[in-house]
Amino acid sequence: MPATPRMLVIGANATGMSAASHARRLRTPEELEIVVLERGDFTSYSSCGIPYWIAGDVEDVDDLVVRTPRQHRERGLDVRLRTEATALDAESRRVRLRSTVPAGGGAPREEWLGYDHLVLATGARPLRPPLPGIDAPGVHGVQTLDEGRALLRALERAESEVPSGRRRAVVIGAGYIGVEMAEALIRRGYDVTVLDQAGEPMTTLDPDMGRLVHEAMEGMGIATVTGARVASVRLGDDGRARAVETGDGTAYPADVVVLGLGVRPETTLAEEAGLPLGDEGGLLTDLAQRVRGHHDIWAGGDCVEVLDLVAGRTRHAALGTHANKHGQIIGANIGGGYATFPGVVGTAVSKVCDLEIARTGLLEAQAADLGLRYVTVTVEATSRAGYFPGAAPMRVKMTAERGTGRLLGVQIVGREGAGKRVDVAAVALTAGLTVEQMTALDLGYAPPFGPVWDPVLVAARKAARAVRAAADG
Amino acid sequence: MPATPRMLVIGANATGMSAASHARRLRTPEELEIVVLERGDFTSYSSCGIPYWIAGDVEDVDDLVVRTPRQHRERGLDVRLRTEATALDAESRRVRLRSTVPAGGGAPREEWLGYDHLVLATGARPLRPPLPGIDAPGVHGVQTLDEGRALLRALERAESEVPSGRRRAVVIGAGYIGVEMAEALIRRGYDVTVLDQAGEPMTTLDPDMGRLVHEAMEGMGIATVTGARVASVRLGDDGRARAVETGDGTAYPADVVVLGLGVRPETTLAEEAGLPLGDEGGLLTDLAQRVRGHHDIWAGGDCVEVLDLVAGRTRHAALGTHANKHGQIIGANIGGGYATFPGVVGTAVSKVCDLEIARTGLLEAQAADLGLRYVTVTVEATSRAGYFPGAAPMRVKMTAERGTGRLLGVQIVGREGAGKRVDVAAVALTAGLTVEQMTALDLGYAPPFGPVWDPVLVAARKAARAVRAAADG
Numbered sequence: 001m002p003a004t005p006r007m008l009v010i011g012a013n014a015t016g017m018s019a020a021s022h023a024r025r026l027r028t029p030e031e032l033e034i035v036v037l038e039r040g041d042f043t044s045y046s047s048c049g050i051p052y053w054i055a056g057d058v059e060d061v062d063d064l065v066v067r068t069p070r071q072h073r074e075r076g077l078d079v080r081l082r083t084e085a086t087a088l089d090a091e092s093r094r095v096r097l098r099s100t101v102p103a104g105g106g107a108p109r110e111e112w113l114g115y116d117h118l119v120l121a122t123g124a125r126p127l128r129p130p131l132p133g134i135d136a137p138g139v140h141g142v143q144t145l146d147e148g149r150a151l152l153r154a155l156e157r158a159e160s161e162v163p164s165g166r167r168r169a170v171v172i173g174a175g176y177i178g179v180e181m182a183e184a185l186i187r188r189g190y191d192v193t194v195l196d197q198a199g200e201p202m203t204t205l206d207p208d209m210g211r212l213v214h215e216a217m218e219g220m221g222i223a224t225v226t227g228a229r230v231a232s233v234r235l236g237d238d239g240r241a242r243a244v245e246t247g248d249g250t251a252y253p254a255d256v257v258v259l260g261l262g263v264r265p266e267t268t269l270a271e272e273a274g275l276p277l278g279d280e281g282g283l284l285t286d287l288a289q290r291v292r293g294h295h296d297i298w299a300g301g302d303c304v305e306v307l308d309l310v311a312g313r314t315r316h317a318a319l320g321t322h323a324n325k326h327g328q329i330i331g332a333n334i335g336g337g338y339a340t341f342p343g344v345v346g347t348a349v350s351k352v353c354d355l356e357i358a359r360t361g362l363l364e365a366q367a368a369d370l371g372l373r374y375v376t377v378t379v380e381a382t383s384r385a386g387y388f389p390g391a392a393p394m395r396v397k398m399t400a401e402r403g404t405g406r407l408l409g410v411q412i413v414g415r416e417g418a419g420k421r422v423d424v425a426a427v428a429l430t431a432g433l434t435v436e437q438m439t440a441l442d443l444g445y446a447p448p449f450g451p452v453w454d455p456v457l458v459a460a461r462k463a464a465r466a467v468r469a470a471a472d473g
Numbered sequence: 474m475p476a477t478p479r480m481l482v483i484g485a486n487a488t489g490m491s492a493a494s495h496a497r498r499l500r501t502p503e504e505l506e507i508v509v510l511e512r513g514d515f516t517s518y519s520s521c522g523i524p525y526w527i528a529g530d531v532e533d534v535d536d537l538v539v540r541t542p543r544q545h546r547e548r549g550l551d552v553r554l555r556t557e558a559t560a561l562d563a564e565s566r567r568v569r570l571r572s573t574v575p576a577g578g579g580a581p582r583e584e585w586l587g588y589d590h591l592v593l594a595t596g597a598r599p600l601r602p603p604l605p606g607i608d609a610p611g612v613h614g615v616q617t618l619d620e621g622r623a624l625l626r627a628l629e630r631a632e633s634e635v636p637s638g639r640r641r642a643v644v645i646g647a648g649y650i651g652v653e654m655a656e657a658l659i660r661r662g663y664d665v666t667v668l669d670q671a672g673e674p675m676t677t678l679d680p681d682m683g684r685l686v687h688e689a690m691e692g693m694g695i696a697t698v699t700g701a702r703v704a705s706v707r708l709g710d711d712g713r714a715r716a717v718e719t720g721d722g723t724a725y726p727a728d729v730v731v732l733g734l735g736v737r738p739e740t741t742l743a744e745e746a747g748l749p750l751g752d753e754g755g756l757l758t759d760l761a762q763r764v765r766g767h768h769d770i771w772a773g774g775d776c777v778e779v780l781d782l783v784a785g786r787t788r789h790a791a792l793g794t795h796a797n798k799h800g801q802i803i804g805a806n807i808g809g810g811y812a813t814f815p816g817v818v819g820t821a822v823s824k825v826c827d828l829e830i831a832r833t834g835l836l837e838a839q840a841a842d843l844g845l846r847y848v849t850v851t852v853e854a855t856s857r858a859g860y861f862p863g864a865a866p867m868r869v870k871m872t873a874e875r876g877t878g879r880l881l882g883v884q885i886v887g888r889e890g891a892g893k894r895v896d897v898a899a900v901a902l903t904a905g906l907t908v909e910q911m912t913a914l915d916l917g918y919a920p921p922f923g924p925v926w927d928p929v930l931v932a933a934r935k936a937a938r939a940v941r942a943a944a945d946g
Contacts, residue, residue, distance in 0.1 A: 324926060
């Protein structure tokens with residue numbers, strides 16, 4: 001009888017555990033051994049939930065964990081915590097492990113483990129610019145639950161040491177995570193300053209839409225400093241971060257510093273093994289999520305690049321929703337099924353207090369970089385019929401290609417009911433609809449849900465007129 | 474100099490006034506005379522807002538009026554109120570008018586008015602089954618603002634005559650308008666009974682989904698009697714409706730009776746003139762909204778049938794959103810532009826208290842009638858990440874064609890955030906996506922907006938599995 005083939009998974013979060021679980025549903029332990037290595041203490045959790053845990057919306061870290069190591073083990077998965085993969089030998093099909101809690105206790109142990117199918121699900125790490133003090137205690141990423149837990153402890157410590165009303169936090173970077181963390185810290189009672197080097201927060205939006213987020217942040221009491229180049233993190237006598245200094249010499253005092261600069265693919269292992277990486281640092285895969293040129297290595301989630309269907313290029317798009325899809329697809333393929341990931345259109349939504357922020361497709365600058373010529377329109381609309389109680393304004397920006405009229409992108413900033421409207425545009429981008437075709441979309445209408453012309457339709461009509469006008473001109 | 478051509482519009486609501494306004498934007502009064510006839514007192518209003526006016530959410534009837542007759546007149550439209558079109562002579566291109574408030578006062582006046590372009594925007598009328606008492610005072614439709622005003626007066630009268638806590642209302646029919654009116658009347662403090670002859674309310678849903686609405690209605694304190702065949706309306710000594718009697722002899726006392734049986738196209742004029750009507754009683758048009766076979770007569774809104782792109786047939790779908798689109802298209806075409814209406818996919822959303830109800834595409838029974846073979850799946854999901862405060866359950870039902878896997882329909886019943894999710898399916902239906910393709914849709918994700926697998930994606934995955942299983946079987 002031949003030996004049981006082994007599926008070795010590195011990383012026990014969305015992609016890794018989805019792949020392992022899905023493969024297990026398709027293959028018995030006799031047919032496929034499944035080993036999962038995890039550097040930290042947690043499996044299958046929601047990174048995206050960390051800001052809400054910090055804010056206190058989510059009481060217990062366990063609420064963010066979809067399935068514990070024990071639950072996975074009960075389903076026939078060999079999950080090994082605090083176990084790091086330190087080297088990959090792709091030719092011999094083996095991985096070197098370093099386990100800091102070997103079974104039976106004792107010193108860290110290293111060993112080689114062979115595989116038949118390797119899944120790289122190593123995720124991403126928060127971007128840490130190489131600045132003085134950036135690695136000091138008190139400077140926190142919020143990518144993993146372990147990091148979230150460390151931040152929470154630092155906050156609890158600050159809250160015991162610093163009187164209420166005098167606690168200060170600095171968030172470096174005003175992207176999704178930076179803005180969500182700023183809200184969380186405001187709600188914990190901190191004075192919060194967000195430093196961002198761009199002209200407006202949320203560079204996943206065009207600057208004119210980012211401006212709306214900026215105004216809303218200021219309205220929430222979040223001091224938002226744009227055009228701010230962080231120069232260093234100043235440390236106190238205890239070696240902990242005490243302030244963030246910008247290039248103009250201003251120092252922003254901080255009891256706690258949070259990194260909100262976004263993340264980079266964690267591909268150290270893969271890079272050392274010579275696996276192919278894209279321009280944005282992520283692993284390159286085929287449509288089945290196999291690493292290009294490597295029949296027996298698969299990768300997905302925050303450590304890969306995905307095909308942007310609108311741009312026609314791969315890029316890094318670290319989102320739990322892609323990571324979960326990748327895991328399912330890898331698990332299906334290793335388990336003997338068939339599944340592929342066609343790509344993304346660049347959809348993202350976020351909420352800061354009651355402000356909803358959404359985008360899909362290309363920004364203006366991205367479209368220009370790709371050599372596209374486009375028209376762009378912006379409309380103001382309401383989330384409900386204008387006469388209906390609670391109707392709130394929203395702004396919708398739409399970009400379409402000149403000539404063809406093909407939809408290129410949509411951005412929405414507004415209050416309740418604004419964000420998920422972007423999904424209509426996401427499907428339209430997937431289907432390659434023109435803005436003229438979008439004007440006829442049969443979207444749901446009733447007064448509590450929107451005006452009789454849905455904001456997306458209003459934008460599409462205006463964009464269609466702009467496309468025609470550009471053709472006439 | 475030739476005479477100015479005349480555009481004659483019958484009906485001053487969504488389609489009629491949109492057509493008139495849009496044509497006016499494209500053509501000056503010297504180029505095109507525009508006359509609009511309106512039987513009632515109002516122009517350009519939201520019929521869909523009537524339940525919220527009755528409930529008290531909307532204080533003033535003026536809030537439901539987008540543009541008054543005076544405002545339209547200021548924009549160069551000759552709007553004639555209380556003026557009915559009593560005959561259409563398509564051969565001579567003229568319409569007979571009966572004006573009950575002729576300029577200068579006096580008795581009703583009749584006259585013929587010629588046209589170059591005729592727009593039929595006569596709307597719909599509430600279905601009134603031919604039962605004893607159904608036309609008595611106290612039995613109210615809620616299709617027009619005039620009807621809404623009459624109902625409001627009847628309610629105010631009941632509220633002055635009947636002590637608080639003893640006021641009773643009966644709603645005949647548990648479709649969208651019936652259910653919305655039931656909620657409005659409950660909120661006004663009435664004991665409300667809804668009578669419906671079907672097995673479950675909301676026959677625009679499959680019965681298993683209608684069952685959820687039934688349970689929610691009962692939970693709101695709305696007595697919901699299904700399988701109830703209304704036999705007659707009993708009158709009091711004053712000739713006003715006092716009770717509704719069903720076929721089994723039960724009498725449901727009522728201070729006010731509301732018709733919620735849906736509407737029929739108002740096509741009396743068109744039918745007498747021999748214009749073509751479809752199986753569901755609506756005018757048949759081409760894609761430019763021209764009445765079939767009549768070069769100079771246009772029609773849109775609640776008085777026409779629309780092409781159902783999923784069913785491949787025309788049907789009557791009375792919705793303000795279609796009516797507004799039709800008006801724009803007719804106005805563009807008469808004004809010298811070009812626009813067409815490709816059809817609908819059957820999207821509708823509604824809200825009863827905090828219950829959101831949505832559907833698009835085909836019901837199971839409709840699919841079977843069309844000769845389609847299909848699979849159907851139902852999933853339970855939440856409106857936000859499960860750990861997020863306020864996460865509420867929703868049920869999503871999805872139907873796909875066997876073999877091709879093409880999406881056929883989606884129904885959603887849930888709480889906040891459930892209803893407008895149906896728009897994703899509406900776009901997917903328009904684009905002809907398969908449920909397998911839908912599993913890869915790049916929908917917005919963040920914990921306040923949904924679980925990492927959007928409920929629509931969860932349903933698509935299950936439906937895709939069902940399609941594959943049906944292929945294997």
